[in-house]
Amino acid sequence: MKRANANCTRVRRAVQILVAALFVASPLAAGRALFGAARGSEAPTGVPADLPFWGTLSSSQVGPVTLLDPFAAVQAMAASLSFDPAWLVAAAPVVAFYGLVRARSFCGWVCPVNLVLELVDALRRKLRIEVAERVVARRTKMGAALGVVVGSALVGIPLFEAVSPLSALNKLVVVGSFVGTIALALIVAAELLWGHRVWCRSLCPLGGFYQALGRVGVVRIAIDERACTRCGRCKKACLADPEILDPAIYQGRRTVDAGDCMVCGACIDACPERALRYTATVPGSNLFDSSTLSAANDKEVSR
Numbered sequence: 001m002k003r004a005n006a007n008c009t010r011v012r013r014a015v016q017i018l019v020a021a022l023f024v025a026s027p028l029a030a031g032r033a034l035f036g037a038a039r040g041s042e043a044p045t046g047v048p049a050d051l052p053f054w055g056t057l058s059s060s061q062v063g064p065v066t067l068l069d070p071f072a073a074v075q076a077m078a079a080s081l082s083f084d085p086a087w088l089v090a091a092a093p094v095v096a097f098y099g100l101v102r103a104r105s106f107c108g109w110v111c112p113v114n115l116v117l118e119l120v121d122a123l124r125r126k127l128r129i130e131v132a133e134r135v136v137a138r139r140t141k142m143g144a145a146l147g148v149v150v151g152s153a154l155v156g157i158p159l160f161e162a163v164s165p166l167s168a169l170n171k172l173v174v175v176g177s178f179v180g181t182i183a184l185a186l187i188v189a190a191e192l193l194w195g196h197r198v199w200c201r202s203l204c205p206l207g208g209f210y211q212a213l214g215r216v217g218v219v220r221i222a223i224d225e226r227a228c229t230r231c232g233r234c235k236k237a238c239l240a241d242p243e244i245l246d247p248a249i250y251q252g253r254r255t256v257d258a259g260d261c262m263v264c265g266a267c268i269d270a271c272p273e274r275a276l277r278y279t280a281t282v283p284g285s286n287l288f289d290s291s292t293l294s295a296a297n298d299k300e301v302s303r
């Protein structure tokens, strides 16, 4: 039996931290400007709009290009009961990116709440705090996404944006919205007191929105069924829902196709047999296969 490794998680962690740092840069720049102004400094101070990139995951500015989270755009349309083509233009690159890669890659690789919950989970394991594995149907979050859109239309404000824990983290908890910070605290409490990964797996409306888009995208987790011993370690490690691996492990599917897969790679890292790998395929052609990288690494190590 080969050893499990943590390469995917290391790379993903680096990306999560980089993205979080990128979004935190603008409130820090704003704080620096305010601090300079409060001290009566004459020196020009940076403001977020001076940065090449600023904003939050809901809405951001990259140079002259405005980007909008598509779920925020849908909520804005529902809340205002109107349609602005500019929202569609701003959301289109984000939809295209996640549609091309894999929709819930946002949850696994970008969302700061997922990063916080993974840290909470690591701490919990270190402190040997047991958390229940209560199952809440993972489709619940698609219902939550629909409820947010209908609710936004009824009350006239983009509901999830108003309480978003993501924005609280993007703007640093201390300067982010008070409600968003409370929402984040409740999510952490739910993680510890209600059920393991209950927010990301079953409740987050944004996760539900991406789950609805989720089966498209070229990146998938593929299985080598001859190497798999059906030990179930990958299911234990899965950040989305252990059940999504069943068709690949037990029913002869070559890839994990569920729209809920975040392509986080936790299952690849957990597999002691190296039976799982990343693939990127378009009809008729294989663009990428991570087993070729692993083989090169193994060769390097055995030298």
Ligand code: SF4
Binding pocket: 223, 227, 228, 229, 230, 231, 232, 233, 234, 235, 249, 270, 271, 272, 273, 274, 275, 276
């Ligand atoms: S893919 Fe790997 S971890 Fe998952 S059941 Fe098979 S051998 Fe075990």
Ligand code: SF4
Binding pocket: 221, 237, 238, 239, 240, 241, 244, 245, 256, 260, 261, 262, 263, 264, 265, 266, 267, 268
């Ligand atoms: S199947 Fe693997 S890649 Fe997909 S969410 Fe679960 S652990 Fe992550």
